[in-house]
Amino acid sequence: MEQSNDRLRMMILTALFTAIICILAQVTIPLPLVPITGQTLAIGLVATILGSTYGALASLLYLIIGAVGLPVFSSFSGGLGVLIGPTGGFIVAFIPTAFFIGYYLEKTSFTVFNAIIANIIGMFITLFIGTAWLKFAADLSWKAAFLGGFTPFIVVGIIKAVLAAWFGIVVRNRLHTAKLIVA
Template sequence: MNKEQIKLRSMIITALFAAIIGVMAQLTIPLPLIPITGQTLAIGLAATILGSRYGTISVLLYLAIGSAGVPVFAEFSAGISKLVGPTGGFLVGFIPAAFVIGFYMEKLGFTMINAIIANIIGMFITLSFGTIWLQISLDLTWTAAMASGFTPFLIVGVIKALLASWIGIIVRNRLISANLLFSSNLNQSA
């Protein structure tokens, strides 16, 4: 397979993961201010499988599609108002989370333990961005912001990090063995 075909395949897989994030965002458990969603699981999967570059690009594509008005954000919502609204910090936090998860694994290896550590770090990044943004946008006290945007998501966040690690490593290895994913291409600039 030549370089152009590999690059095209990587772009298609990246777009597919942007779609997966949009689908997983619709899996929600409503809470008073911020729902628990499947987005963070999908972000972890994208970064674990694709690495820092294409995992981050899939998140950026997802955010661009949602900002443009396609209802891919949680509860079939869309628009730039979601990015700048009270819960926008969680969405924006997906960008550095995906990059850090992928970067960590690229540097230390795509193993289960590295995936778990990277996804837990990514969870804390997303929750930190979201909580800070929530506190500022709603002028909450730090205690109220932590109680609304951080603490309720810790246990489920760890569970999603473990799932993203386990499923992500299995899927990544199977895609590579089936020649559907090229690890050397994903870890380098095209």
């Protein structure tokens, strides 16, 4: 019975953290090709707190909710058009990014140091997949894709990775202490 309760608790937390991704996605700084958003911060937080399986599941749920047309992507956008458009690769990349961050932490330990490493690597996973998608979806050269979808996001991405790591570990530890999260 306790295992069933743990699973239900984690599913509820997954839904809650999916909502947090939806909310942070609305924090946007417009740039010419790809905006800076709170989505990547949210993905790092979710994966750091929930781990690989539930972090990836929250990211997948976010993608599905947006794909069916609910305005949960940046600037209150939604629909399949966003996913197949120039920025769709960044959104799709959230799933392997979240899985990697959580997996890395599960295989090492849930410390701020390890979370920073995992989140920085995760940031690069998102940027590489998103930039490759941008190149083909917008019919850009590799140079233009990297200049528009990769390089402007490195510094802010590292800042968001550190914030997600630190805050994520603090929240995870508190949820664990309160017995609201499975270790």
